[in-house]
Amino acid sequence: MNIIKSIRQMWRWTDGQRGRGARIGFVPTMGALHEGHCSLMREARKRSDAVVVSIFVNPTQFGPNEDFAQYPRDAKGDAALCRRENVDALFMPTADAIYPKGHDTKILVGRIGEVLEGAFRPGHFSGVATVVAKLFQMVRPDIALFGQKDYQQTIVIKQLVRDLNFPVRIVACPTVRENEGLAMSSRNRYLSVEERNASRVLFKALQKGRERIQRGERDAAAVRDAMALLIQEQPLARIEYVAIVHPDTLKEVVRIEGQVVLLLAVWIGQTRLIDNLWAKPD
Numbered sequence: 001m002n003i004i005k006s007i008r009q010m011w012r013w014t015d016g017q018r019g020r021g022a023r024i025g026f027v028p029t030m031g032a033l034h035e036g037h038c039s040l041m042r043e044a045r046k047r048s049d050a051v052v053v054s055i056f057v058n059p060t061q062f063g064p065n066e067d068f069a070q071y072p073r074d075a076k077g078d079a080a081l082c083r084r085e086n087v088d089a090l091f092m093p094t095a096d097a098i099y100p101k102g103h104d105t106k107i108l109v110g111r112i113g114e115v116l117e118g119a120f121r122p123g124h125f126s127g128v129a130t131v132v133a134k135l136f137q138m139v140r141p142d143i144a145l146f147g148q149k150d151y152q153q154t155i156v157i158k159q160l161v162r163d164l165n166f167p168v169r170i171v172a173c174p175t176v177r178e179n180e181g182l183a184m185s186s187r188n189r190y191l192s193v194e195e196r197n198a199s200r201v202l203f204k205a206l207q208k209g210r211e212r213i214q215r216g217e218r219d220a221a222a223v224r225d226a227m228a229l230l231i232q233e234q235p236l237a238r239i240e241y242v243a244i245v246h247p248d249t250l251k252e253v254v255r256i257e258g259q260v261v262l263l264l265a266v267w268i269g270q271t272r273l274i275d276n277l278w279a280k281p282d
């Protein structure tokens with residue numbers, strides 16, 4: 001496995017792959033890798049000839065009071081995991097390489113990045129879009145794979161690719177869950193045993209919402225209320241939002257007529273977790 005730290009080295013590697021006609025699959029990450037990331041690497045391997053994983057904890061997508069400094073980092077363990085998954089190149093750029101002195105350009109993604117996560121984390125998706133655009137320019141992949149757990153992020157990136165004409169196909173892969181249903185996330189490392197048990201309520205609430213819809217409930221407010229009530233029964237949980245939205249526009253749904261996405265953000269103790277589930281009437 002090639003470990004690449006400079007942009008020029010990344011370009012040379014990509015040019016070499018292109019020279020032999022290889023199709024490049026890309027998995028951008030912030031490290032602290034887990035089985036969810038591995039599933040993306042395996043899917044990239046199925047769909048491409050050469051697989052690149054990037055690790056970069058992007059400061060511009062963290063708010064001033066968020067966990068940038070504490071975000072888990074494990075470069076040695078991440079590299080070992082990438083080797084195990086037969087990754088061809090691990091791109092680990094420095095902050096100075098991504099944001100050199102004088103860097104002052106950012107991407108604004110519009111309304112779709114201002115609702116839900118964007119409403120509670122102002123500027124978050126501008127940071128995501130900017131760093132992903134830069135990584136696409138550095139890696140120049142044919143396809144890029146993202147986890148469905150970060151549903152809004154996948155929608156933002158699809159819009160980015162469409163609006164700015166990136167020649168990259170975006171593939172959203174299913175959420176990988178732990179045995180109790182908790183969506184795999186690097187931030188799960190923050191949870192104590194008690195908090196991990198409490199976090200099961202997120203998936204239970206999503207399942208409850210989906211079941212209500214499948215049984216014929218069409219009033220989105222009634223479904224949201226049922227989900228919120230279940231979460232509120234957990235003493236360690238604090239709801240930030242529960243939403244039912246159109247899968248493409250992320251606009252709140254009033255009456256459920258077709259496919260929707262149930263999304264939530266909930267604090268379990270001091271850890272903020274997000275999750276989502278598709279649902280549609282039977």
